[in-house]
Amino acid sequence: MKQFEKRILFDSDAIAVRVKELGAEISAKYPEGNLLFIGVLKGSFMFLADLVRHVTVPCCLDFVRISSYGNDTVSSGKLDIVMDIRLPVKDRNVILVDDIVDTGLTLSEYRKRLEKESPRSLEIAALIDKIARRERHVELDYCGFRVEEGFLVGYGLDCDERFRHLDGIYVLE
Numbered sequence: 001m002k003q004f005e006k007r008i009l010f011d012s013d014a015i016a017v018r019v020k021e022l023g024a025e026i027s028a029k030y031p032e033g034n035l036l037f038i039g040v041l042k043g044s045f046m047f048l049a050d051l052v053r054h055v056t057v058p059c060c061l062d063f064v065r066i067s068s069y070g071n072d073t074v075s076s077g078k079l080d081i082v083m084d085i086r087l088p089v090k091d092r093n094v095i096l097v098d099d100i101v102d103t104g105l106t107l108s109e110y111r112k113r114l115e116k117e118s119p120r121s122l123e124i125a126a127l128i129d130k131i132a133r134r135e136r137h138v139e140l141d142y143c144g145f146r147v148e149e150g151f152l153v154g155y156g157l158d159c160d161e162r163f164r165h166l167d168g169i170y171v172l173e
């Protein structure tokens with residue numbers, strides 16, 4: 001198995017502080033609740049699990065599994081919805097949650113799909129906004145950290161399915 005050097009970028013303490021702030025911000029914005037968090041699998045699983053523990057208003061959860069990369073590090077440019085949400089979006093305050101925005105393809109395309117189902121509101125939360133390879137504009141309503149570039153792993157992010165379990169975010173070098 002290929003060996004990598006990893007350099008810590010955001011440790012678990014820094015992530016916990018930021019995620020708590022985002023959860024509080026969302027809770028304050030939607031006092032009436034009626035929230036539906038939609039996590040984009042697999043990458044968002046850890047961020048979403050931590051985020052909703054800081055949400056103090058009524059909410060539901062659903063998941064979509066989207067794969068745009070396969071096991072490659074270069075985007076195929078095509079959205080592959082492997083498993084779609086089951087809960088209705090109509091009249092809900094929807095927050096689409098992902099670990100990272102890279103080219104922007106995943107969130108911009110899936111957002112369009114959700115808009116057609118008449119949510120009351122639709123916002124996007126991403127832990128990492130990685131800007132160097134952006135091809136599609138994505139309006140991020142909640143963003144954990146902004147980075148220029150780098151292959152990031154940990155806290156849900158993988159390289160060939162490895163490293164998702166790490167509690168910090170690292171750059172592979």
Ligand code: PRP
Pocket residue numbers: 040041042043044066067068069070075098099100101102103104105106107158
């Ligand atoms: C990653 C990541 C985002 C997407 C971001 O998912 O979790 O969903 O790519 O890239 P983009 O902005 O260029 O579309 P991936 O397709 O690697 O699947 P995974 O979540 O299962 O790791």
